[in-house]
Amino acid sequence: MPWMPxxxxxxxxxxVVEQRRRDKLAAVPYFAGLMSGETDALVRSFAGEPELHHxxxxxVKGAHAFEAFVAQTNEWLAERNASVEDVDLVLTEGRSVEEAILRLDGEDGRIELPTAIVADREPDGRLDELRVYFSTWPLTGCHAVRPPLLQPDPEAREADVVGEYQRALAAGDVDAVVATFEEGGYAREPAGGRYVHRGAEGLRAFYELLFSNGGGIPLEHCTSTDDGQACALEYNVVWWGRTELPPEAGVGVYVRGDGGKLAAARIYDDSDPPLGGHG
Incomplete structure (x- = not known):
């Protein structure tokens, strides 16, 4: 929720309050702000000139470019008869990570577009920059591989079960990955929709496929945003099993369940896995 109410x-x-059935808002959600018709409020939410990575x-940098982006985005959302479902929000003092699902008209009916918005903030709440993540697979059936937005940070380390998951992912250890999830926990691929894998059997089949290229998926960790309930990790994908990839930007949100293991792992990137036919 990046915008200042x-x-x-x-x-x-x-x-906005009525749509979300709340008494008040600490911040205005990303899409609600874009669709509000009040571009000046969006521009003024930035500490300096607007900067957004899409x-x-x-x-998109500078007021004029940002205003054009807002106008073009609203036109596109209107053409696609868009609706927005809020999913979750990870909030810390200097950063927020908002998750939403856009539902849009497609050629063969409605499609889902899971989207994550990372907002870096100044102490007074104003924005430094926004980074938007989604996969183009639901829109085009293809991946638009995205260069890095951030450099790896050796200090970005995840605690408890989130760190265990990352180590198992890098090692390509199916048993260890599945063990990090609670019963009924799920992993959602960037394409969303039918690409959700739930429970031990579903998770095992999914990660066996992911690791079928000869190994795990080590990530370059760039930022870690953790509010105790969920941890959002911005990363670069650089290897997929035996295949070295050009660094590709993404973010994952890992939600802890009541039992201390993962209730959900939701991924937002546009990596083209060397597996074939996978969203």
Missing amino acids: ELFSAPALER PVRGR
Whole structure:
């Protein structure tokens, strides 16, 4: 939820609150702000000139470029008859990671587009920059491999079960990965929709496929945002089993369940796995 609510008009803010059935908002969600019609409030939510990184539009920097991006995005959302489902929010002092699902008209009916929005903030709540993540697979049936947005940070390390999951993922250890999930836990691929794998059997089949290229998937860790309930990891994919890849940007959100293991792992990237036919 990147946008500062005090910058919006009362009618616009009331519409957002009513849509979400809340008494008030600490911040305005990403898509609600874009669709509010109040571009000036979005621009003023940034500490300096607006800067946003988008999977399709690339780097959007400066007020004029950002205003054009907002107008084009609204036109696209209207053409696709878009609706938005809020999923989750990871919030720390200097960063937030918002998850949503866009539902859009496609050629063969409605499609889902899972989207994550990372917002870096100043102490006063204003934005430094936004990084938007989604896979183009649901839109085009193809991957638009995305170059890195961030450099690896050796200090970005994940605690407890999230760290255990990352080590097992890098090692290609199916048993260890499945053991990090709670009963009924699930992993969702970037394409969303039918690409959800739940329970021990579903998870085992999924990770056996992921590791079928001769090994695990070690990631370059770039930022770690952890509020105790969930941890969001921005990363670069650099290897997939035996295949070295050009670094590709992504973010994963790992939600802890009541038992201390993972209730969910939701992935947002556009990597083209060397496996064939996979979203």
